[in-house]
Amino acid sequence: MRLKHILILLPIMLVVLTVMAMVQTAEAKRFGGGRSFGGRSSYSKSYSRPMPSKSFGQQQNTRAGRVGQAPNRSRWGGMFGGLLGxxxxxxxxxxxxxxxxxxxxxxxxxxxxxxxxxxLMRFLRKRREASVGATSSGGSPYTMDTSSYHTRDGSASETSAWDNLQTGGSTPSGTSSSSVAIPPDFDQEDFMKGAKAVYQRLQNSWDKRDLDDIRTFTSPEVYRFIEEQYKNDPTPSTTEILLLNGELLEVKTIGNQTVATVHFDVIMREDPSSQATEQVREIWHFSKYENKSGDNWVLEGIQQLEN
Known part of the structure; x- marks a missing residue:
């Protein structure tokens, strides 16, 4: 009888695991996997400092509000999965x-x-796709020309690659011009153009699982984390960035490094087979050594923004 019980138990346990897998939400597929990490201990925690100005997601009122509620639904999905199991x-x-x-x-x-x-969870997901899809239906997908970038062994230096992003004119659309404490010789406009281009570049490189290109624009600590993410998810993916807004929060000197903190507020689609979009709000920390000739900005940490 014991063997009979075991033989009956095995297929039913398979059903249990299958249902739990369908209910629970998988880890984000984007660069960094929706985690907080980096070269400083503070980067391993979520960022809770109040924003100096409203994000573009807040300015879109109700529609963006529905997007921002997606993480809460993910937690409910995990709770239902655990309860059901x-x-x-x-x-x-x-x-x-x-x-x-x-x-x-x-x-x-x-x-x-x-x-x-x-x-029920499937029905709620369909409703989310219908409501969130309206957020980006009125605009065209975000695109940025990153062809001016060269890797360290390319024909141009990283500094030139960053400088080539500067095309003149006013602050580009989606870049906040709010007042922040910055050094007098810091070119805020040029830096934000480069920061947004790096954001796009790293997402594209991660989609292709191009670790060599990612290494060029990241600190050793960030690169090691991305290597681990690659080991867990080596299959190329597709991330579509629909809207990208960047806001410079802070520029400070730590030892012989300058650290610039940027708030990115993004509408993206991580699953090309679905119409569902997601609002991603992250804090990216860029740094560079001031005493190294030709040294340029690299990403040294990412923090998720607390709701």
Whole structure:
């Protein structure tokens, strides 16, 4: 009888794991995986400092508000998955040791509840796709020319690559011109053009899993983290950036390094097979050594922005 119980238990456990996998939300596919990390201990925590000005997501009122609620739905999905798994496993163990032989109505009820929760989560996802899709329906996809970049062994230096982004004129659309404390010789406009181009470049390189290109624009600590992300997810992906807004929050000197902190507020699509979009709000920290000739900005940390 014990062997019979085990043979019946195995396929039902497979059903449990399948339902839990469908309900729970997978890790973000974008560069960095939606994690907080970097070369300083503070970068491993979420960023909670108040923003000096409203983000473009807040300015879009209700539509962007619905986008910002997506992480909460992810947590609910994880809770439902854990609750469902606990209920099913409890029912299975009770049937195994209580003589129910897995044929009682309790197990059937639990499977029906699991199916109902899955259908509910699927329905909510469809509603999210319909509502969030309206956020970007009125605009064209964001694009930026990064052809002026060269790697360290290319025909131009990194400094020239950053400088080539400067085309003159006013601050580009989507770049905040809010007042921040910056050194008198710091070119805020040129820096933000380069920072936005690096954001786009790193997303594109990650989609192609081009680690050599990623190494060029990241610190050793960030690169090691991305290497681990690559080991866990080596398959190329597609990330579509629909809107990209950048805001310079702070520029400070730490030892012989200058560290610039940028708030990126982005609408992107991580799954090309779905119409669902996501609002991504992250803090990127760029740094460079002032005593190294030809040294340029690199990404030294990413922090997720607390709601």
């Amino acid at each position: 606990g209920m099913l496993m409890g029912g299975l163990l009770g049937s195994l040791f209580g003589g129910g032989h897995f044929m009682g109505p309790n197990l059937l009820d639990l499977l029906l509840i699991g199916g109902g929760i899955f259908l």
